[in-house]
Amino acid sequence: MFCESELPQLKPQVTNQQDSLEQLQEDVAALAKYVEKLSQWRKQEVQQTLKSKIVTGLQQLGLLADSINLLADQLEIEILKFKTIAIETNEAYHAIQQSSNTTLTAQTPSNQRPLNIWEVNFSALPVVEKKTGGFLLTARTINLFAPDTQKDIQTLALQQPRKPLLTLVNG
Secondary structure, eight states, X not given: OOOGGGSOOOOOOOSSHHHHHHHHHHHHHHHHHHHHHHHHHHHHHHHHHHHHHHHHHHHHHHHHHHHHHHHHHHHHHHHHHHHHHHHHHXXXXXXXXXXXHHXXXXXXXXXXXXXXXXXXXXXXXXXXEEETTEEEEEEEEOOTTOSOHHXXXXXXXXXXXXXXXXXXXXX
16 A cells, blocks of 8 residues: 655755756656556555455355255255145045036036146246356256156255255355
8 A cells, every 4th residue: 555655755946947847857757656656556456356346246146056056955845745745635636526526417528627726837946057257047947747756855855955044154
């Protein structure tokens, strides 16, 4: 950092006009050098501040990416559990619909399919991929029609790291 002691020392005034002019030119040149050094120092200070912000920002983004991905893993497990329960409940619901339809066969067409209590419109989760030089916010599709959901839930639960959802960082 620059301080006042680095200011160029100006020489006392001289009485001769020629000497005064030369002295003034020297003082102006010394001040110009000082201004250039000060400008370079300010540029370095700004660059250092920006670099510090980038390092801190990347660290925070990394932590948030890990948190988002952990939440996505947890949400996938819950969605697969939801699917398992929905299928079981839907089977019971269909059984009730079919038994009530058999008593009313004269009133309803026989090709009518039972109603479902759940539908799938979208089955993707947001995830963050760490790339060289940055991050990519994207989506991971959940295959809700895989044959063995219970095995998938157990596998995902075992693969999921045990991390706290909130990490405090001093800074």
